[in-house]
Amino acid sequence: MRPTLHKHEFQVFVITKGDVLRFFVIEIIIGTVTYSLAMKLVHNVVLASAGGWAWTEGMKRLGLKELFGK
DSSP states (O other), X not given: OOOOOOOOOOXXXXXXXXXXXXXXXXXXXXXXXXXXXXXXXXXXXXXXXXXXXXXXXXXXXXXXXXXXXX
């Protein structure tokens, strides 16, 4: 027998223009640039993908987010 849920919740997620721009700049532009640089250095798609991801995550954790806000 399933337990009955008595609490109904309605959640609203607000995505601002700044959030979208921040995602675009950090994830897409910087990720593409770091992938391209890694590809020129190692000439291997797998290693370049891992390098692009690692650099992008590293930049976010080192405080690049504060540069673009939030």
